[in-house]
Amino acid sequence: MIRNLYDREIINGFRRDEKQSIRTLYLMYYRSLCYFAERLVDDKTEAEDIAHEAFLRLLDKQRDFDHISDIKSFLFTVARNICADHWRNKKRRESGIQELKYLDSTDDVFAEIETVRAKALQLIYEEVENLPGQCKKVFKSVFIEGKTTSDIAAEMGIMPQTVLNQKAKALHILRLALAQKNHSLAAASLIILSFFSRH
Amino acid sequence: MLNIKIEEIIINFIDGTITSEEACFLNKWIQESEINKQLFEELTHPELVSKELQKFYTYDEELGWNRIETELAHRKKIKQTNWKYWTAAACMLGVIVTTVVIFFKGNDNIIENKVATVVKNDVEAPQSKRAFIQLANGETVALSSVEKGILTEQGRVNIVKNSEGQIVYQGHATETVFNTLVNPRGGTVVSLVLNDGTRVWLNSESSLKYPNSFSGNERIVEITGEAYFEVAKDPAKKFIVKGNGVITEVFGTHFNVNTYNDEAETKVTLQEGSVRVLKGASSGFLKPGQRAAFSNKSDQMAIDNTDVDKVLAWVYGDFNFDDETLPDIMRQLARWYDLEVSFEGKPPADLYSGIISRKSSLVTVLQILNAAEGIKYSIEGKKIKIERTK
Numbered sequence: 250m251i252r253n254l255y256d257r258e259i260i261n262g263f264r265r266d267e268k269q270s271i272r273t274l275y276l277m278y279y280r281s282l283c284y285f286a287e288r289l290v291d292d293k294t295e296a297e298d299i300a301h302e303a304f305l306r307l308l309d310k311q312r313d314f315d316h317i318s319d320i321k322s323f324l325f326t327v328a329r330n331i332c333a334d335h336w337r338n339k340k341r342r343e344s345g346i347q348e349l350k351y352l353d354s355t356d357d358v359f360a361e362i363e364t365v366r367a368k369a370l371q372l373i374y375e376e377v378e379n380l381p382g383q384c385k386k387v388f389k390s391v392f393i394e395g396k397t398t399s400d401i402a403a404e405m406g407i408m409p410q411t412v413l414n415q416k417a418k419a420l421h422i423l424r425l426a427l428a429q430k431n432h433s434l435a436a437a438s439l440i441i442l443s444f445f446s447r448h
Numbered sequence: 449m450l451n452i453k454i455e456e457i458i459i460n461f462i463d464g465t466i467t468s469e470e471a472c473f474l475n476k477w478i479q480e481s482e483i484n485k486q487l488f489e490e491l492t493h494p495e496l497v498s499k500e501l502q503k504f505y506t507y508d509e510e511l512g513w514n515r516i517e518t519e520l521a522h523r524k525k526i527k528q529t530n531w532k533y534w535t536a537a538a539c540m541l542g543v544i545v546t547t548v549v550i551f552f553k554g555n556d557n558i559i560e561n562k563v564a565t566v567v568k569n570d571v572e573a574p575q576s577k578r579a580f581i582q583l584a585n586g587e588t589v590a591l592s593s594v595e596k597g598i599l600t601e602q603g604r605v606n607i608v609k610n611s612e613g614q615i616v617y618q619g620h621a622t623e624t625v626f627n628t629l630v631n632p633r634g635g636t637v638v639s640l641v642l643n644d645g646t647r648v649w650l651n652s653e654s655s656l657k658y659p660n661s662f663s664g665n666e667r668i669v670e671i672t673g674e675a676y677f678e679v680a681k682d683p684a685k686k687f688i689v690k691g692n693g694v695i696t697e698v699f700g701t702h703f704n705v706n707t708y709n710d711e712a713e714t715k716v717t718l719q720e721g722s723v724r725v726l727k728g729a730s731s732g733f734l735k736p737g738q739r740a741a742f743s744n745k746s747d748q749m750a751i752d753n754t755d756v757d758k759v760l761a762w763v764y765g766d767f768n769f770d771d772e773t774l775p776d777i778m779r780q781l782a783r784w785y786d787l788e789v790s791f792e793g794k795p796p797a798d799l800y801s802g803i804i805s806r807k808s809s810l811v812t813v814l815q816i817l818n819a820a821e822g823i824k825y826s827i828e829g830k831k832i833k834i835e836r837t838k
Contacts, residue, residue, distance in 0.1 A: 283507040369455035
């Protein structure tokens, strides 16, 4: 419910060409699109260009979307098409090279599977990014940067116990936030929860 | 056929919320191919997911955003040029263009009418910044007046609004003057970066008095209403917040001060670091996660543990009610939506809980809280009247 209201705000702002909404959507999807494209074209700089291009094409169709989920589908479809073009051009240029990862029908399967992977990871990423300030900082330090509790405590000038508390809080909020969203997203917290039990 | 995507079903599976229909679908999907099976295994393997998610953070999103911004600015220019072209074309194709305009106008009216019926008896969330800065010389500067760039100059200090809408003080002052940032009722939350790098968020119906530059060996600011501080570390210069007679002394830390006059207590909540609070004869030190509550009628003080995220919900753009009475809730709503609240008879004693976006309209908030049950409310303009029905 809360989530849907927030989505509504973003869509309306996006239709009205408000920069804040454009940026929100960009932050929501840019990194997952880069990741997706890099899986397909195996080149980081190229991948970032593809994500950029996909986003520009979204901006051409600002009034065409009623739901955030449609925007997500659109962005991944466009990125996938750009990747296909990329490979076609590359093949034309360097015909004879056998290492093509993505082309033709067998490669459609590959692209399809990568789409599922990137979209699933995007859901988890979005929830991590939506954590409140200190929670997010602690969470990312542990989870993304692999730092220890005492290092984080020293770096942030907080007590080790506070780091542990924030970690627990992050998990709690993640689960709450996910529950409010589509129930399908709730699993992300479980994945993340199991990270912690292993750390 | 299932109207749900495979990645969502996989996540439902991990979560344990998968339906039997979805499980059947997922099973079929896994059997379909070796590559499907492999992906399923990878996505349900925590360490692998962690490793992949780490890659997300290797992409520079600020750099990418700069490229988008450049493109947006470029497009705006092109649009304006196109507009000139179309104006010229319109003169030649007068009749056709007129028809088109009427057609679109008609449509717009329908939309507007619809919107009007929906929001007739509702109050929208604050949309724009109402806040302004009162300069030492009496002049005021509205924050909404500039999209980005220099708001005003004060001696050698520039008051600048950055791309995130935050107000920043740059430069060193030759003489210290005091400015006041005022955020009236019904204004969105504003944030400010002081000359020493300290960040302050100001809730609606609040104000912050601060110098354009901190001189001497103390950094002193005064507030009314509610503010959240992320103080820049400077062991040589104490940072002091004064509000409602309560003094909070800090050295570099994150904390919230609530001094609303219509509340029974003035509250200081510490998120990070350490602060000393005092009022009259009472004083004490706070640890992270603790809150000091001072009675507004005496010097009495109590320190207890609190849920910091609930206290800071306003900074994150939410209302966070936890077993609160309707009068308590309505006081918070009144500041945000700029309301006049009145209760017909004795206010209900029921308790309400919920986390709701501050961007929601008033009626939406009330509906989510389910406050409509057992009470009746009527909204007229900015006045809301509440009555018990049971």
